[in-house]
Amino acid sequence: QVHLVESGGGVVQPGRSLRLSCAASGFTFSSRTMHWARQAPGKGLEWLTFISNDGTNHYYADPVRGRFTISRDNSKNTLYLQMSSLRAEDTAVYYCARSELSGPDYWGQGTLVTVSS
Amino acid sequence: DIVMTQSPLSLPVTPGEAASISCRSSQSLLHSNGYNYVDWHLQKPGQSPQLLIYLGSNRAPGVPDRFSGSGSGTDFTLKISRVEAEDVGVYYCMQTLQTYTFGQGTKLEIK
Numbered sequence: 342q343v344h345l346v347e348s349g350g351g352v353v354q355p356g357r358s359l360r361l362s363c364a365a366s367g368f369t370f371s372s373r374t375m376h377w378a379r380q381a382p383g384k385g386l387e388w389l390t391f392i393s394n395d396g397t398n399h400y401y402a403d404p405v406r407g408r409f410t411i412s413r414d415n416s417k418n419t420l421y422l423q424m425s426s427l428r429a430e431d432t433a434v435y436y437c438a439r440s441e442l443s444g445p446d447y448w449g450q451g452t453l454v455t456v457s458s
Numbered sequence: 459d460i461v462m463t464q465s466p467l468s469l470p471v472t473p474g475e476a477a478s479i480s481c482r483s484s485q486s487l488l489h490s491n492g493y494n495y496v497d498w499h500l501q502k503p504g505q506s507p508q509l510l511i512y513l514g515s516n517r518a519p520g521v522p523d524r525f526s527g528s529g530s531g532t533d534f535t536l537k538i539s540r541v542e543a544e545d546v547g548v549y550y551c552m553q554t555l556q557t558y559t560f561g562q563g564t565k566l567e568i569k
Contacts, residue, residue, distance in 0.1 A: 385563040387560065391558070400557050440554075444554035447509070
């Protein structure tokens with residue numbers, strides 16, 4: 342059974358950094374493109390970034406390009422999101438997801454990041 | 459960037475009735491391979507999203523056959539043939555042709 346578990350969220354001050362993790366199980370992690378998306382309180386879903394199965398390709402949405410970095414460790418079945426220069430508008434639930442044929446086909450339960458002084 | 463526009467944004471439905479959600483893209487999502495690169499997701503209250511339809515018209519595993527996706531190019535539709543109480547939530551279309559973009563979401567509620 343596919344399982345994606347995000348962790349690392351919490352309260353962080355503006356301008357600081359935070360690293361999220363996503364532990365994967367129940368499928369061959371090294372074969373799947375992986376994504377991060379977020380949802381601000383009361384708002385819709387916003388796709389952020391993806392990384393190819395071998396980690397060689399990635400792409401970022403404009404709001405996070407240059408501040409966030411996606412990476413993966415296939416030996417640990419874990420996806421990461423390094424977030425720096427955090428802003429109040431980065432406050433959201435962050436979801437990891439996997440994909441195969443099209444976009445995300447299975448989502449984690451999310452982890453809340455609150456950027457506040 | 460490709461913009462996805464959904465309508466309506468709010469959809470009250472009586473159980474047992476049909477429902478339809480429209481999604482329009484700012485550019486064609488039809489690939490040369492014949493597939494339309496649009497997916498549909500449902501986010502039930504308090505839950506993470508779940509995939510309903512991928513590549514325009516393919517139901518994800520475990521999705522009831524009352525859900526169907528159609529359309530091509532820039533105009534797409536998600537139809538629920540007979541709405542049930544468990545279908546409440548926010549429905550999102552998502553283009554997957556040029557990176558990824560969500561629509562604004564359509565909130566389905568039971569009358």
